[in-house]
Amino acid sequence: MLEESLENVTPTAPATDPPSAKKAVKEKPPAVESKPFAEFIQQDYFPALTKALAERGVTDLHVALERSKIAVKGFETAPECSQVIGSWNGGKRQFNIYFLDDDIQGQRAISCVDFGHIASTIESFLVLDRKMTLDLLVLGLVLRLNSQKWLLRN
Template structure:
């Protein structure tokens, strides 16, 4: 046998009593969905066998498997990035910019895994030489910005004589915090002027 195809239009007449009754009973959040005209539906009935299967297809609907909606991944805060990436890509350039904004010139600034000034133990050290002003060494005990830190400062062409603890009471270490405290230490030594 063949197929019988029916076309139905739903909710196209806005004056329809059913439409009006439904519209009156809806909330504001879903009223637009119900008031708008519905799409045309096609009903195919296969009458070739006794159990007459019914299939309803929505016009313009594409049959694709539903995928769960995933939220876009938030980018990690810079402080959560790997240690060397944080230091070389974020801290050193930001610190250089802040020092340059104060009218000072940096001859050299780098991160190395070397001996800490005075103590001599091996750790990660940012060594910065500010032209005609000072040198400082910001040391990290481990390759982690939350590890124990110290700072040593000296005048040009001199060795440091004191190791000072650095950010020992802070629970959350941020890029801005490290920069502001380095500048505060340099200013405390009257090396860079007012912050």
């Protein structure tokens, strides 16, 4: 008898919320790092960098984005690349960040020069396995310039 009553039972679908009752999923705005390279550098990186260095006493920072050869001895024949060039203290201190692939996620290098000399060394800059962000780019440069003893004295 129990078997007969089970045969007549039709399974019901589990109750679900109607589609209109589901919460609207908020989409995140695209990250600033996903902008085209030159747009990101000029609209986001320069203001953030200027602010960070101003907080550390650099008041006459001039930054520019250029595409030119690497101005380091021994790299005269290297191809051109995009460079963030920053100078202050009346042009006496200068850093160059080289973006070899025109991409913040690509290979990067840095050089620092004092008193208008030509750089003699180039170093890798922020070699990380992580995704590069605006904050990392700013912090990396601030730490590098501080290790140069250009921002804070020990």
